[in-house]
Amino acid sequence: MINKNSLRSDSLVEVAYHQIKQDFSVRVVNPGEKIIIKDMVDRYGISETPIKQALNRLIAEGLVENIPRRGMRFKEANxxxxxxxxxxxxxxxxxxxxxxxxxxxxxxxxxxxxxxxxxxxxxxxxxxxxxxxxxxxxxxxxxxxxxxxxxxxxxxxxxxxxxxxxxxxxxxxxxxxxxxxxxxxxxxxxxxxxxxxxxxxxxxxxxxxxxxxxxxxxxxxxxxxxxx
Structure with missing residues (x-):
């Protein structure tokens, strides 16, 4: 659990970004898996806002995709x-x-x-x-x-x-x-x-x-x- 009280908002985004990317790389989460933000809040001990900002960065990088009416998921190698x-x-x-x-x-x-x-x-x-x-x-x-x-x-x-x-x-x-x-x-x-x-x-x-x-x-x- 991350001590969120000791980190600024921009630092929390960075922590969430690296943690999500790490979990994907070592297959704690898998390509094609749906992203449940509440699960990430519980796992990382970080509020929704920094996690959503981190996910937006990963969308821009092509690691995550946002599908209308279906939500976000980790992208499969294409x-x-x-x-x-x-x-x-x-x-x-x-x-x-x-x-x-x-x-x-x-x-x-x-x-x-x-x-x-x-x-x-x-x-x-x-x-x-x-x-x-x-x-x-x-x-x-x-x-x-x-x-x-x-x-x-x-x-x-x-x-x-x-x-x-x-x-x-x-x-x-x-x-x-x-x-x-x-x-x-x-x-x-x-x-x-x-x-x-x-x-x-x-x-x-x-x-x-x-x-x-x-x-x-x-x-x-x-x-x-x-x-x-």
Whole structure:
């Protein structure tokens, strides 16, 4: 039971958000299961309002869906949705690649931030043991892509990019992606960073596509094997 008296309202939303996400990832609750807010109030010792706000965040991320007249439920892994999401990410990252290269030519901080992200990514993977460690790895992964997209200097497009929830599938993959696969993803980030640093548009577009295709291939395999 959480001591709600010691936490502010925004902190309670954060606690509820992480607790719900954790329960889903370790299958305390299951894909397709209907969400009963009263049960969550009892389980977490948090009032309805922060829980509803946390669920709204998870709806935006694609982990929860709200069905008219049927209420909320945890979303099941759906290959069509994940494929569309990754295709959209690929389209945006490659379409604006030339703009990001132009930004790097003016300010090398983007490269510095991406290199630092890669360094932190390796460290996070090496110490991964708990669910929180796992989420941290995927947060760092997501931050790499956001750093890249910030290089196009377009706030509206960045909002659209963030709204596609390009790493929302991570909660389905907990405990199923071995370290070597996670490390391969960081190596692909290095290829993206190297191409960007060399101002090589074709190499950048190719590296982005390889990274995206490998993510699609692995997730598709997991769904076919019914592991997510």
């Amino acid at each position: 290959w069509e949705d994940i494929e569309e999401m990754l295709d959209t990410r690929l389209m945006l990252e490659t379409f604006f690649a030339h703009r990001v290269i132009e930004s790097v030519s003016l300010d090398n901080k983007i490269i510095d931030d991406m290199r630092e992200n890669i360094k932190q990514h390796y460290k996070a993977i090496e110490k991964i043991e708990t669910l929180d460690d796992f989420f941290e790895v995927y947060k760092i992964d997501h931050d790499f892509h956001l750093t890249y997209m910030k290089g196009m200097w377009n706030k509206k497009i960045l909002q659209i990019y963030e709204s596609i929830g390009s790493h929302s599938f991570s909660s389905f993959l907990y405990g199923k992606k071995p370290k070597e696969k996670l490390i391969n993803g960081v190596l692909e980030h290095e290829d993206i960073c190297n191409a960007l640093e060399n101002r090589d548009l074709k190499a950048l577009e190719a590296a982005i596509k390889v990274h995206n295709d490998n993510a699609k291939e692995y997730i598709s395999l997991m769904i076919k094997m019914k592991n997510i």
